[in-house]
Amino acid sequence: xxxxxxxxxxxxxxxxxxxxxxxxIAAYPITPQTHIVEHLAELVxxxxxxxxxxxxxxxxxxxxxxxxxxxxxxxxxTATAGQGLELMHEVLYVASGMRLPIIMAVANRALSSPLxxxxxxxxxxxxxxxxxxxxxxxxxxxxxxxxxxxxxxxxDPNVLxxxxxxxxxxxxxxxxxxxxxxxxxxxxxxxxxxxxPLTLHPSKPVAMGDFxxxxxxxxxxxxxxxxxxxxxPTILDIWDDFAKKFGREYxxxxxxxxxxxxxxxxxxxxxxETAMTAVDKxxxxxxxxxxxxxxxxxxxxxxxxxxxVKNAETLLVLDRCISSxxxxxxxxxxxxxxxYNEEKKPKVVSFVGGLGGRDITVAGFEKIxxxxxxxxxxxxxxxxxxxxxxx
Amino acid sequence: MAKSEFxxxxxxxxxxxxxxxxxxAAAYKTGDWKSQRPTYDFSRCLxxxxxxxxxxxGCVRQNQKGHFEANPYYCKGCGICAYECPTxxxxxxxxxxx
Ligand code: SF4
Ligand code: SF4
Numbered sequence: 001x002x003x004x005x006x007x008x009x010x011x012x013x014x015x016x017x018x019x020x021x022x023x024x025i026a027a028y029p030i031t032p033q034t035h036i037v038e039h040l041a042e043l044v045x046x047x048x049x050x051x052x053x054x055x056x057x058x059x060x061x062x063x064x065x066x067x068x069x070x071x072x073x074x075x076x077x078t079a080t081a082g083q084g085l086e087l088m089h090e091v092l093y094v095a096s097g098m099r100l101p102i103i104m105a106v107a108n109r110a111l112s113s114p115l116x117x118x119x120x121x122x123x124x125x126x127x128x129x130x131x132x133x134x135x136x137x138x139x140x141x142x143x144x145x146x147x148x149x150x151x152x153x154x155x156d157p158n159v160l161x162x163x164x165x166x167x168x169x170x171x172x173x174x175x176x177x178x179x180x181x182x183x184x185x186x187x188x189x190x191x192x193x194x195x196x197p198l199t200l201h202p203s204k205p206v207a208m209g210d211f212x213x214x215x216x217x218x219x220x221x222x223x224x225x226x227x228x229x230x231x232x233p234t235i236l237d238i239w240d241d242f243a244k245k246f247g248r249e250y251x252x253x254x255x256x257x258x259x260x261x262x263x264x265x266x267x268x269x270x271x272x273e274t275a276m277t278a279v280d281k282x283x284x285x286x287x288x289x290x291x292x293x294x295x296x297x298x299x300x301x302x303x304x305x306x307x308x309v310k311n312a313e314t315l316l317v318l319d320r321c322i323s324s325x326x327x328x329x330x331x332x333x334x335x336x337x338x339x340y341n342e343e344k345k346p347k348v349v350s351f352v353g354g355l356g357g358r359d360i361t362v363a364g365f366e367k368i369x370x371x372x373x374x375x376x377x378x379x380x381x382x383x384x385x386x387x388x389x390x391x
Numbered sequence: 392m393a394k395s396e397f398x399x400x401x402x403x404x405x406x407x408x409x410x411x412x413x414x415x416a417a418a419y420k421t422g423d424w425k426s427q428r429p430t431y432d433f434s435r436c437l438x439x440x441x442x443x444x445x446x447x448x449g450c451v452r453q454n455q456k457g458h459f460e461a462n463p464y465y466c467k468g469c470g471i472c473a474y475e476c477p478t479x480x481x482x483x484x485x486x487x488x489x
Contacts, residue, residue, distance in 0.1 A: 097407065097408065098407040098408075098409070099406050099407035100407070160406060160407075197406060198405070198406050198407065198409055198411075204411075205413050206409045206410065206411050207409065207410040207413075208407055208409045208410075209407075209408075210408065210409070210410050212408060213396070213419075215396050215397055216396050216399055216404070216408075218401075219399055219400060219401040219403070219404050220401075220404050220408040222401040223401040223402070223404040223408070224408075226401065227406075
């Protein structure tokens with residue numbers, strides 16, 4: 001049994017990377033990810049974690065160093081946020097195209113300009129098509145658990161894809177929470193030693209990330225896409241096994257008080273915790289509302305999502321990102337797309353809020369829900385509603 | 392590679408599109424791209440190797456008589472060798488010309 005400790009989530013995350021026995025960490029410090037890599041640097045410096053810590057001069061180099069280390073077969077970790085993730089952008093595609101199981105924690109942050117170091121999902125949404133598995137977490141315990149699961153998912157021979165674990169900047173990264181830290185033995189037992197089907201090795205030379213002329217590029221991309229779409233059963237198995245060993249269950253789509261609810265609110269990340277309290281209060285007041293939280297964003301769990309909303313009439317979606325000039329928040333647009341060809345589908349109302357660290361309180365969520373139900377009944381005037389903006 | 396690149400299906404692609412066969416780039420004849428090729432009048436050749444040094448494709452080799460000559464399958468027809476040759480041995484000609 002693990003030990004329950006009160007600890008800052010960033011520190012717990014770094015400790016989880018230590019439990020996973022990472023071999024190489026290359027990272028550039030950026031708010032609000034800093035505490036994660038600072039603590040990892042300390043663990044390495046003090047000899048508590050036998051790993052190579054590569055201090056680089058930018059995030060582009062951080063991920064490039066991770067490419068090399070993962071290609072050589074080392075268990076590799078990095079972390080970033082906001083602008084840093086954007087600076088990694090081109091290398092993100094290289095990592096997924098080369099099928100390298102790199103683990104990255106993203107302490108979600110808004111993108112400049114104006115400069116903001118506070119949390120929203122603009123960084124995560126900007127990289128949603130880069131071929132990485134993306135998992136959103138809700139609280140500190142999930143962060144620790146999902147980091148450990150992420151290593152096993154990424155390195156599974158049926159997966160071999162990089163994984164991003166998203167945690168909201170500050171709202172999650174900097175809070176102190178009671179967290180049950182698994183023991184080294186438990187993690188060792190859960191996370192097998194990495195076996196690499198294809199690594200750089202002088203006795204069996206391979207070339208990675210090669211040139212593909214038009215005649216084979218489509219085939220290469222389709223092979224990668226097939227791999228991505230096939231990973232869900234493996235992720236479900238790994239989460240099941242995690243539940244057996246650690247007693248905490250994770251699902252791609254999680255429903256809260258959805259039974260019989262005709263109206264559903266949809267959230268991702270740490271706001272889900274606040275939204276739950278709002279749903280509790282409104283339920284007590286007799287409002288018909290349930291909550292769906294999405295944990296697995298890529299690959300998108302179409303089946304589970306469609307099943308979760310199949311009896312709903314209204315779906316209120318909160319995005320922490322603006323899809324500029326687009327048809328609504330990026331998540332709302334994708335949910336609409338996922339439902340478009342369904343015979344029976346709920347009406348989707350898109351909300352954008354919580355940008356650049358703006359809080360949405362329980363009362364704020366109650367207002368979103370009540371406004372959303374009203375808009376669904378009388379019809380929306382615009383593509384999306386912005387939450388709490390001063391007019 | 393048993394199959395040609397035109398026959399490869401997505402299932403044939405290695406994990407991460409890795410190339411597991413060393414030296415396989417030789418099968419990709421990059422000289423197909425060229426629109427001009429170097430032609431030679433070796434009577435003026437000094438065998439100095441300047442064309443060999445300057446060729447950015449590394450496709451120039453010394454033949455049995457000691458003259459330097461480009462491999463047409465990999466020469467991209469950039470004309471650098473012709474420009475650098477001190478005795479004007481090399482003349483670039485359109486691909487279709489004799
Ligand atoms: S034309 Fe250019 S590529 Fe061809 S042999 Fe001369 S220098 Fe090399
Ligand atoms: S540069 Fe001219 S002279 Fe010198 S080896 Fe080449 S062809 Fe002959």
